Amino acid sequence: MSAPDAKRLTALLVDDEALARRLLREFLKAHPEIEIVGECADGEAALAAIEALAPDLLFLDIQMPGLSGLEVLGLSGREHGVIFTTAHEAHALRAFELHAVDYLLKPFSQARFDRALAQARKLLPLATPGLQQLVAAGNPQRILVRDRQQLHVLSPEQVLCVEAQDDYVCIHTPERSLLKTQTLAEFEAGLDPHRFVRVHRSWLINLDQLLQLERQGKDQLLAVLRGGRKVPVSRAGYERIRPLLK
Amino acid sequence: MRSVYLLLLRPAALLGLLAACALLGGLLAGALVWLAGWGWAAALGATLPLVLFYALLLPSAWELSRALPLARGRAWQGLARYAVAALLVGGLCTLLAWAWLEPAAPLAASLFALASGGYLLALLAADALQAWAGLRDAEHRAEQAQARAVEAELLMLRNQVNPHFLFNCLNSISALTSFDAAAARRMTLALAQYFRQTLALTQRDWITLDEELIHCRGYVEIEQVRFGERLRFDCELADGVGAALLPPMLLQPLVENAVKHGIAARSEGGTLSLRALRQGDWLHLQLANPLALAAAASPHELGTGTGLHNVRQRLLSLFAGRANLRLRSEAGQFVAEITLPWRSEP
Numbered sequence: 001m002s003a004p005d006a007k008r009l010t011a012l013l014v015d016d017e018a019l020a021r022r023l024l025r026e027f028l029k030a031h032p033e034i035e036i037v038g039e040c041a042d043g044e045a046a047l048a049a050i051e052a053l054a055p056d057l058l059f060l061d062i063q064m065p066g067l068s069g070l071e072v073l074g075l076s077g078r079e080h081g082v083i084f085t086t087a088h089e090a091h092a093l094r095a096f097e098l099h100a101v102d103y104l105l106k107p108f109s110q111a112r113f114d115r116a117l118a119q120a121r122k123l124l125p126l127a128t129p130g131l132q133q134l135v136a137a138g139n140p141q142r143i144l145v146r147d148r149q150q151l152h153v154l155s156p157e158q159v160l161c162v163e164a165q166d167d168y169v170c171i172h173t174p175e176r177s178l179l180k181t182q183t184l185a186e187f188e189a190g191l192d193p194h195r196f197v198r199v200h201r202s203w204l205i206n207l208d209q210l211l212q213l214e215r216q217g218k219d220q221l222l223a224v225l226r227g228g229r230k231v232p233v234s235r236a237g238y239e240r241i242r243p244l245l246k
Numbered sequence: 247m248r249s250v251y252l253l254l255l256r257p258a259a260l261l262g263l264l265a266a267c268a269l270l271g272g273l274l275a276g277a278l279v280w281l282a283g284w285g286w287a288a289a290l291g292a293t294l295p296l297v298l299f300y301a302l303l304l305p306s307a308w309e310l311s312r313a314l315p316l317a318r319g320r321a322w323q324g325l326a327r328y329a330v331a332a333l334l335v336g337g338l339c340t341l342l343a344w345a346w347l348e349p350a351a352p353l354a355a356s357l358f359a360l361a362s363g364g365y366l367l368a369l370l371a372a373d374a375l376q377a378w379a380g381l382r383d384a385e386h387r388a389e390q391a392q393a394r395a396v397e398a399e400l401l402m403l404r405n406q407v408n409p410h411f412l413f414n415c416l417n418s419i420s421a422l423t424s425f426d427a428a429a430a431r432r433m434t435l436a437l438a439q440y441f442r443q444t445l446a447l448t449q450r451d452w453i454t455l456d457e458e459l460i461h462c463r464g465y466v467e468i469e470q471v472r473f474g475e476r477l478r479f480d481c482e483l484a485d486g487v488g489a490a491l492l493p494p495m496l497l498q499p500l501v502e503n504a505v506k507h508g509i510a511a512r513s514e515g516g517t518l519s520l521r522a523l524r525q526g527d528w529l530h531l532q533l534a535n536p537l538a539l540a541a542a543a544s545p546h547e548l549g550t551g552t553g554l555h556n557v558r559q560r561l562l563s564l565f566a567g568r569a570n571l572r573l574r575s576e577a578g579q580f581v582a583e584i585t586l587p588w589r590s591e592p
Contacts, residue, residue: 016510017414017472023421042513065513065538087413106417 009121010037012055014046014072015085016064020106024059024085027113034117043067044151050076057120059104062086067144067151075146077181079127083116101128143190145171145178152178156191160209160225164202174227197244199223199237207244250308263301271297282353292347299342300361303335307368316373328369336362394563408502412437418472433471440464447494452589455522455529456488462501466518469505476515477505484523491589492529493564499553500533500582508535508580524588531584537575554582561586 011034013021021039028034037053040046043066050058050072058081062069069084084091087106102116143154154173163170164184171178180187188196188204198204209226213233216222221233223241233241253259274297275289284292310331316324339361340354349357415437422430443461447453459481466479497520504518516536523530554571561569561584569586 016513017418018474019418019421019472022425023417026421026424063510065511087410087417106413107420108417 007033009034009056009124010053011035011057011059012038012040012046012049012053013059014040014043014049014064014069015059015061016041017061020061020085027110030110030114031117043069043072046072047076047146047151050078055081056124057081057083057117059083059085062088062091071144075144075151081120081124082128083120143171145180147178154178156195156206157208159196159206160227160229161206161231162187162196162204172229194244197237197241199231199233199241201234203231203233203237205231207241213238213241250305254305267294267297267301270301292343296339296343296357300339300364303338304365304368307331307365308372311369311372312376315376316370317377328366328373332362332366332369335365336360397563411502414472415468422471429471433468436464436468436471440468444495450494452491453494454488454591455483455490455492455531458492458494458497459483459488459520462498462520465498465501466505469509473505473509473515476512477509478515478517480517480519482519482521487522487524487529489590490522490524490529491591492586493560496557496560496584496586497531497533499557500584503553503582504533504535504580507538511538512536527588529586529588531586532581533583534579534581537578537580557584 011028013024013036015021015024018041021041025036028036034057037055038049040049041064043064046060046064046069047067049055058078060069060072060082062084063086067075069086073079073082082101083104084101085104085106085108089105091103102119104113104116141155143156143159145152145154154171158173160172160174162184163172165179167181167183168179169182169184169187171180184198184202184204188198191204195207196204197207205223205225211224211226214222214224214230221238222230223233224230254263271290271294274293275284275286278284278289278293279286311328314324314327316328318324336358340358343349343357344354415433419430419433419437422433440461443464447457447461463479463481466477470477501518501520508518509515519534521530521532521534554573558571561571565586569584572583572585574581574583
């Protein structure tokens, strides 16, 4: 039970199962200082609600239609006040390793729920450092990019190369280029290292799309990708790519 | 198969053979000295080379019995083959002795009888030994087949008790207790009924399609408590197909997989549609579910689940290639299709 003078907090409940959301509501009755500002049944709705409502606390299911809970965090960039709810222990173990956030393994008791809540509140103003790391390791099979209101889903095979631009990465596919708010290092961490190679301080290429290496001038080396795009290769980049070409 | 002659390349085997030859040659020479009054040197000089020659012929009995086992064809034919081989070997030895030593006729006759009889005995012994080894081998293969079947059953059971299904159900029950105790009780009972039925059905080798379907419906009804309107189940059986016999838990994993990928992964849910029909000697079962949207499903998720893998393994171990599971996606639907030999109660 919380102290009567506890600060008022807002919470968003995200779970695709109505009963699971209802249970969270039930458990939150014991915490009148927490106001439920919304409920979402899928990842995309959650993404919109997180931005519109900026809740202090987020109860987030992992397996959901559309976007998973981890992908919601990745896209929203949210780093604080998250409590995961899931029936899958594998996710939980990984989160504990990273000291990311607390996990509620379904089914859970009121006492367990209260403990997770207390823990989350204690950490509240701070970003939890492991969270984005957890998110980055989420699903290397697809790349999500939000461009204004539209959500793009790319599979890694489609990507030609990725370019660092200040705080963004620009993802180039044969058809289009998409901007994503992430550093190149973070972006690279979520990809298969056997497929994507950092050939330059600000360039990552997809090895499957590489046609050849071309020498230009005395020191300059270029990677020629499918479709004719050329990407600079630094000396260190060449050292990284050379063993993979054999 | 390696030739038994290769064994002679091993020093231990060669020494053993030579020792046996020396012993046998000594005994035979002793007999010559004792019975025919030969001198020891002459007797040993005669027997030792002969015995050595015979010893080199003898392992061929093993090769011969392996190539032409007694059990092949009629029994008298097998025996006749062996007898001819034995007489040939005896004749060869006698001929050699004759050309070299010119023994007296009675001595040649006993040599012939000894060499032929010994070879026949060797043939029979080798044949018996090999038949016994073959029997052991067959037993071993049967054991292996049995082990594979048990493994398939274990796969089925492990797949049945899907812990995440149970955990999610318990979470739903936990939610229901506070505002709809009757519904919580209903779900508890449905869950118990489902698991009890799983135990009962998996103890049988064959169940009817109707029974499997009742079980699948039980599963779907439980999932409907979780997913509500999002999950619909539509079942269409051709006349008389419900009586078909099939191994238990063939359809249930498909239904579970369809719920996981076709319903849980879609906000709007969808309909699972099951079709069953008979075509001549074959039973066709088809389950379709809407594909998750491109945004929701990564391509590798389709058809690689352990549930589907297990079904495929079991079909393989139970029908040895006469049944299969095919997966395809067409027109926004994921379709799983099982074809197996038709079978029904007599």
